[in-house]
Amino acid sequence: MRYPIEPFRIKVVEPIELPTLEERERLLKDAKYNIFKIPSQKVFVDLLTDSGTGALSQRQWAAMMEADESYAGSRSWFRLKKAIENFTGYEDPIPVHQGRAAEKLIASIFLHEGAGVASNTLFDTTRGNFLSVGARIYDLPTPEANDLSSDYPFKGNVDLNRLGELLKENRIKLIVMVLTNNTGGGQPVDLDNLKEAYALAQKYGVPLIIDACRISENAFFVKRRNPKYANWSLREIVLESFRHSDGAFMSGKKDGLSNMGGFLVLRDEKKRMRAKELLILWEGFIHYGGLSGRDMESFAVGLEESLDETYLEHRTGQVAYLTERIKEIGWNVMWPPGGHAVYVEVRDTLQHIPREKFPAHSLVVELYRRGAVRTVEVGSLMFKEAARYEFVRFAIPRRMYTRSHLDHVIDVMGEIYDDRVSLVGYRITYEPPYLRHFLAELEPAP
Numbered sequence: 001m002r003y004p005i006e007p008f009r010i011k012v013v014e015p016i017e018l019p020t021l022e023e024r025e026r027l028l029k030d031a032k033y034n035i036f037k038i039p040s041q042k043v044f045v046d047l048l049t050d051s052g053t054g055a056l057s058q059r060q061w062a063a064m065m066e067a068d069e070s071y072a073g074s075r076s077w078f079r080l081k082k083a084i085e086n087f088t089g090y091e092d093p094i095p096v097h098q099g100r101a102a103e104k105l106i107a108s109i110f111l112h113e114g115a116g117v118a119s120n121t122l123f124d125t126t127r128g129n130f131l132s133v134g135a136r137i138y139d140l141p142t143p144e145a146n147d148l149s150s151d152y153p154f155k156g157n158v159d160l161n162r163l164g165e166l167l168k169e170n171r172i173k174l175i176v177m178v179l180t181n182n183t184g185g186g187q188p189v190d191l192d193n194l195k196e197a198y199a200l201a202q203k204y205g206v207p208l209i210i211d212a213c214r215i216s217e218n219a220f221f222v223k224r225r226n227p228k229y230a231n232w233s234l235r236e237i238v239l240e241s242f243r244h245s246d247g248a249f250m251s252g253k254k255d256g257l258s259n260m261g262g263f264l265v266l267r268d269e270k271k272r273m274r275a276k277e278l279l280i281l282w283e284g285f286i287h288y289g290g291l292s293g294r295d296m297e298s299f300a301v302g303l304e305e306s307l308d309e310t311y312l313e314h315r316t317g318q319v320a321y322l323t324e325r326i327k328e329i330g331w332n333v334m335w336p337p338g339g340h341a342v343y344v345e346v347r348d349t350l351q352h353i354p355r356e357k358f359p360a361h362s363l364v365v366e367l368y369r370r371g372a373v374r375t376v377e378v379g380s381l382m383f384k385e386a387a388r389y390e391f392v393r394f395a396i397p398r399r400m401y402t403r404s405h406l407d408h409v410i411d412v413m414g415e416i417y418d419d420r421v422s423l424v425g426y427r428i429t430y431e432p433p434y435l436r437h438f439l440a441e442l443e444p445a446p
């Protein structure tokens, strides 16, 4: 494909630096080979995450200047409230500082020891929050997602047969549909799949919640890949998605195009009241939920901007460009290209490194060593035995990097491919009980 032209020009610049090889090697050693511990100033192209890392628009900056930092009744909250209501179709939203705060509220309100949660695949913080109250997690990705290289357009779908079986056996207390399916390769969920999952949920009287982090990107794929919705606007698709749920939460750091923010919406008024009580205890008053007025302003504008089709065309075009070039080199990638990131499956290419030695982490380290490129492992280091793949994720921040940054990544991936037999595995020397990848310490294990 042709590289997508940026539908913006650059008004503010932030210098970046490429440290020397010697420095990069020393930094890796000091960081105990954990990429989260590298100072961002020493990263040349940072594809660690698309969460809160994007560039703000001039409209967002302008709105932030008008922010109201009052504790109660803030003007900025009422702007954000209206933006969330327009975006979701839900009333009376609850602000949170980021997605995982909403996950904690949901875990406390809906779940208990032994309660079953079914999902197309939960994200790691959602899983962690639900496990911490003793829930049982059932990830039910569609069988089509097992074939990484097929053209199947909606590999983020939930397996409706398995979902139906578990509901029939009365094992499920909550269904969470993640749009797009981040852990499953940034792949979209078809609106029809969501509708069928919701019909099942209603049949068995089980609530369905949407994890709406990347729902604008999801809507773009629904419009492009399901001819039934080709003439719908993105807003109509997003609203139709929310209509098929009993609640939703969103990290505003993704499709909210904001550096910080999130919300929770719930249809059930009693549950909403319970959420507000806990919110005040954990996050802050119901008119800011842990956010500054500036965050609320930029989030309110970001929600609107995320539905601009020109923006989404560029965004998904960047992901497609990087996916295609990396695939051409010979790496296995999750196909077709997803919404926010490229996912490279390394097992075939790095056959000499067994899964116990974290082959995807080995590529993460090598990308930094060779090119000061930062990515993240989504495999055995992150998910232990539950890992279905050994992925390296290259998440592209919104509206930030240009073609030459992506070409740098492609060049480094080319070099590594040629020298792939030189890569070594890693062993863990320290790990915490939850979400171990964030704090783990490692050493090379040749």
Ligand code: F0G
Binding pocket: 048, 049, 050, 051, 098, 099, 100, 101, 123, 125, 126, 178, 182, 211, 213, 251, 252, 253, 262
């Ligand atoms: N759900 C999904 C699908 C996510 O991708 C994330 C965060 C969250 C929930 C939690 O939101 O970070 O605001 O608390 N994903 C980031 C990532 C961290 O890099 O994919 P949060």
